[in-house]
Amino acid sequence: MALVEIDKAYKRYGTVEVLKGISLDIEEHQVVCLIGPSGCGKSTLLRCINCLEPIQGGEIRLHGDRVTGPGVDLDLLRREIGIVFQSYNLFPHMSVIENVTLGPVKVLGMQRNAATDKGMALLERVGLAAKAREYPDRLSGGQQQRVAIVRALMMDPALLLLDEITSALDPELVSEVLDIVRDLATKGMTMVLATHEMGFAREVADKVCFLQEGLVYEEGPPSQIFGNPQGERTRAFLKRIIDAGRL
Ligand SMILES: Nc1ncnc2c1ncn2[C@@H]1O[C@H](COP(=O)(O)OP(=O)(O)OP(=O)(O)O)[C@@H](O)[C@H]1O
Numbered sequence: 001m002a003l004v005e006i007d008k009a010y011k012r013y014g015t016v017e018v019l020k021g022i023s024l025d026i027e028e029h030q031v032v033c034l035i036g037p038s039g040c041g042k043s044t045l046l047r048c049i050n051c052l053e054p055i056q057g058g059e060i061r062l063h064g065d066r067v068t069g070p071g072v073d074l075d076l077l078r079r080e081i082g083i084v085f086q087s088y089n090l091f092p093h094m095s096v097i098e099n100v101t102l103g104p105v106k107v108l109g110m111q112r113n114a115a116t117d118k119g120m121a122l123l124e125r126v127g128l129a130a131k132a133r134e135y136p137d138r139l140s141g142g143q144q145q146r147v148a149i150v151r152a153l154m155m156d157p158a159l160l161l162l163d164e165i166t167s168a169l170d171p172e173l174v175s176e177v178l179d180i181v182r183d184l185a186t187k188g189m190t191m192v193l194a195t196h197e198m199g200f201a202r203e204v205a206d207k208v209c210f211l212q213e214g215l216v217y218e219e220g221p222p223s224q225i226f227g228n229p230q231g232e233r234t235r236a237f238l239k240r241i242i243d244a245g246r247l
Helices: 042-049 074-080 096-106 112-125 141-153 171-186 198-204 222-227 232-243
Strands: 004-013 016-026 031-035 057-062 081-084 159-163 191-194 207-212 215-220
Touching (some): 004 042, 016 057, 031 198, 042 159, 042 191, 074 081, 081 141, 096 112, 096 141, 112 141, 171 191, 171 198, 198 222, 207 222, 207 232, 215 222, 215 232, 222 232
Parallel strands (some): 031 191, 031 207, 081 159
Antiparallel strands (some): 004 016, 004 057, 207 215
């Protein structure tokens, strides 16, 4: 059984159908990259996986248990599935260490000292231990995004969702965030990334999923999607990316 099974997930906003029956399996330790044209539903799919948005049809399962529909324990689910957004969303009135320890202390009931130790160890790992007492507005975008990743990791999630996490960053700050993601991938973290960073997707993904108009149009290893795409629309999409000098 896959860690996550997305089974014909259907989502609409009003009359606009955004996900039209997406099916996708995510295996443990896999890195899955969602690519596709703007508006194809990448972010929406991530938000549906951790129930920030309800789906209106189909089912999503984690460890074989349904995480969509009535009766789901959202607190438990959000411990298992972490999400990092494009706009870091740190609390501005809290220091870095307060931001990353809040969840474990409040939600998991972890002792503050233990949470601080864990937070410091993770901040060290992303090169930000020295910034622990700073407030977010004293950090660069790349540093804030690394803190947001640490905040998600503090909960020891089974799955990490990364929604365009480098899109708001100045180009020179992108690589410091991608380095962290690359490191997590080598350590076996299961991740799903919605991304426009095609070079990165080609390098780190185990599976690349090309979405088109709310459906999985083509999925496969990066060697297939970037080297030998089977579908006409995948080829057209990649040609546009290559012509724009982004791959
Ligand atoms: N809260 C919402 N209310 C109404 N429509 C929405 C909402 N969120 C997203 N949509 C619509 O759903 C569609 C898919 O949006 P989504 O953000 O998932 O696409 P995306 O593939 O992540 O795009 P991008 O690459 O530009 O981030 C778009 O047409 C968008 O306008």
